[in-house]
Amino acid sequence: MGQTARPRVFSGIQPTSGVTLGNYIGAIKNWVDFQGQKDNLFCLVDLHAITIKQDPAELRARTRELMAMLLACGLDPARSIVFLQSHVRAHTEAAWLLNCVTPIGWLQKMTQFKDKSVKQESVLTGLLTYPVLMAADILIYKANEVPVGEDQKQHVELTRNIAERFNGLFGELFVIPEPVIPKLGARIMGLDDPSTKMSKSSAHKPGHAIFLSDSADTILRAFKRAVTDSGGEIRFSDDPLKAGVNNLLTIYATITGKDRVNVEADFIGARGYGDLKLRVAETVIEALRPIRERYEALIKEPANLDANMRRGAEAAAAISEPIVRQMKEMMGLTPAQPSLSV
Ligand code: AMP
Ligand code: TRP
Numbered sequence: 001m002g003q004t005a006r007p008r009v010f011s012g013i014q015p016t017s018g019v020t021l022g023n024y025i026g027a028i029k030n031w032v033d034f035q036g037q038k039d040n041l042f043c044l045v046d047l048h049a050i051t052i053k054q055d056p057a058e059l060r061a062r063t064r065e066l067m068a069m070l071l072a073c074g075l076d077p078a079r080s081i082v083f084l085q086s087h088v089r090a091h092t093e094a095a096w097l098l099n100c101v102t103p104i105g106w107l108q109k110m111t112q113f114k115d116k117s118v119k120q121e122s123v124l125t126g127l128l129t130y131p132v133l134m135a136a137d138i139l140i141y142k143a144n145e146v147p148v149g150e151d152q153k154q155h156v157e158l159t160r161n162i163a164e165r166f167n168g169l170f171g172e173l174f175v176i177p178e179p180v181i182p183k184l185g186a187r188i189m190g191l192d193d194p195s196t197k198m199s200k201s202s203a204h205k206p207g208h209a210i211f212l213s214d215s216a217d218t219i220l221r222a223f224k225r226a227v228t229d230s231g232g233e234i235r236f237s238d239d240p241l242k243a244g245v246n247n248l249l250t251i252y253a254t255i256t257g258k259d260r261v262n263v264e265a266d267f268i269g270a271r272g273y274g275d276l277k278l279r280v281a282e283t284v285i286e287a288l289r290p291i292r293e294r295y296e297a298l299i300k301e302p303a304n305l306d307a308n309m310r311r312g313a314e315a316a317a318a319i320s321e322p323i324v325r326q327m328k329e330m331m332g333l334t335p336a337q338p339s340l341s342v
Contacts, residue, residue, distance in 0.1 A: 009038045010143035010177075012045040012085070012134070013070075015063040016054070018211035021284065022188035022198035024073065025254045026149030030182055032074040034147065040080035041141055041316060042070065044309075047085045047092065047133060051126040052116070067305045069212060072295035083312030085137065090320040094136035095129070097327050101166050102132050111154055135159040139166075140320040140327075142175040150186040151197060153179050170330040173323070185254040191226040194243035213292060216285045223248075223281035234267040234276055236260050245273065252280045255287045 011031060013023060034040055044066050049059060063084065075082050085091050107113060107128050117123040126133075138146055138159050146156045156179035163174035188198045190208045198209050207222045214222075228244040237246050253263045270276055298305065329335060 006037070006039045007144040008141060009034050009040045009145045009147060009180075010043070010138050010141050011041075011147050012043040012048070012137055013066065014049045015044050015046050015059065015066040016049050016052075017062065017200040018213055019066065019069045019073075020188075020198055020200050021210040021212070021251065022149065023200070024212060025185040025188050025251065026182065027147060028070065028073050028075075029254070030147045030180070031080070035074075035076060035079040038145070041143070041319075042075055042080055042082050043085050043137060043316075044070070044083070045085045045134075045137070048130060051124060051130045052120070053124075064302060064305055065299060067309055068295055068298040069291075071298055071305075071308070072291045073212070077308050077312060081312050081315045082308065083316045084309050087309065087313035088317045088320060090140050090317060090324045091133065091136055094140045094320075094324050094327060095133040097324075097331060098132050098136050098139070098162055098166070099129055100331075101169060102129075102135075102162055104128075106158060106161065107131060110158065112151065131155045131158050132162070135162045138177050139163055139174045140323045141316075142323065143177050144175055145180045146177050147180040147182075149188075150181055153181060166327075170327075173326060173330060182254075184260075185250055188251065189243060189247040191222050191247075194227055194247045195240065210284065212288055213295060214288075216289070219285050219288070220281045223277045223284070226277055228273045228277075232272055234270055234273070235264050245276070248276055248280045252283055255283050 009031075011027060013019070013027065019028070031040065031042055044063060046059065046063055049062075067082070067084075070082060071077070110131055113128060113130070116127060120127070134155050135158065138156070139162070146152075146159075148156065156177060160176050163176050167174055190196045190198045190204065191210070192205060192208045200209060200211075206218075207225050210219055210222055226244060226248060228248075229241050231242070233242075234245060234249070235242075236249055239246075249260075249263055249267075252258075252266075253260065256263070258266070267276060267279075270279070325335070
């Protein structure tokens with residue numbers, strides 16, 4: 001009693017391919033830091049994954065692997081609700097309801113839709129309405145904060161617009177959520193091309209992304225080959241020509257928790273970019289080693305992972321189902337009466 005309510009946090013990650021260093025620095029690391037301070041929900045968004053064609057057996061395997069990896073990174077089911085989106089039907093139900101208050105023009109303007117749809121032979125309807133499902137994810141928990149990387153900011157802003165529109169049409173129900181974007185590391189770039197975001201898409205070559213499950217050897221090789229520039233100055237910079245070095249320093253800073261000044265100080269006297277790459281690689285390898293070890297142990301116990309997912313889903317449904325019921329009533333849908341027998 002007398003406690004002030006803790007802000008509620010909601011975020012999600014897709015169970016496609018592995019988890020990249022970009023996912024870790026831009027999102028997961030911050031989720032872990034939120035634990036203990038906030039009321040957290042973290043969702044494996046398998047319904048978002050199927051907006052792009054997936055192999056069913058692969059998707060199922062990747063989902064369990066992602067659960068293991070999130071726990072290995074430090075998400076703790078005792079302090080956060082960690083669950084699978086498709087286990088809680090309130091998400092799909094709310095998404096439909098919100099589809100019916102979202103103008104199609106808002107969706108056609110989304111950068112991610114435009115980027116992804118040009119890469120597809122056949123663009124699925126789900127890819128267009130993807131941000132509506134994401135809005136549903138966030139709104140049915142009345143989340144205050146949504147910690148994501150830079151690429152998801154536009155979707156959270158759309159979520160705010162959808163919430164305001166619903167509240168305006170039917171009455172105050174939804175909390176207007178805030179995107180929480182890290183100051184450093186919100187957009188980790190590809191090591192092979194520092195002008196593109198590090199992404200888990202299989203369209204990229206080896207050496208583009210670091211995956212949290214990569215061996216020390218693979219990580220070292222990728223960093224050694226990282227694209228830099230023809231200069232020699234080791235400092236943070238907005239200059240697109242220095243994007244490679246800036247990216248390496250950003251990775252080093254976020255992993256060590258050091259600020260820019262201390263990071264640059266660490267490299268005074270370094271022997272060129274070769275030295276920089278080696279030290280960043282070593283820092284990443286050491287940080288990921290315990291995560292990989294925990295992952296190896298967790299993935300061997302699928303029953304434990306499944307039980308954690310089920311418990312998470314029960315806790316999530318207990319929060320979101322009453323809110324979806326309220327949405328339906330406010331929109332004029334008729335609730336089923338307690339007894340249908342005459
Ligand atoms: P996704 O893998 O697309 O489901 O993304 C999960 C989370 O990781 C989201 O919050 C993204 O914004 C974040 N994220 C993905 N790639 C990067 C990146 N290269 N740099 C920083 N954050 C990222
Ligand atoms: N679209 C997000 C991504 O690809 C994942 C996501 C789905 C999400 N639902 C969410 C993130 C709700 C934050 C809140 O990264």
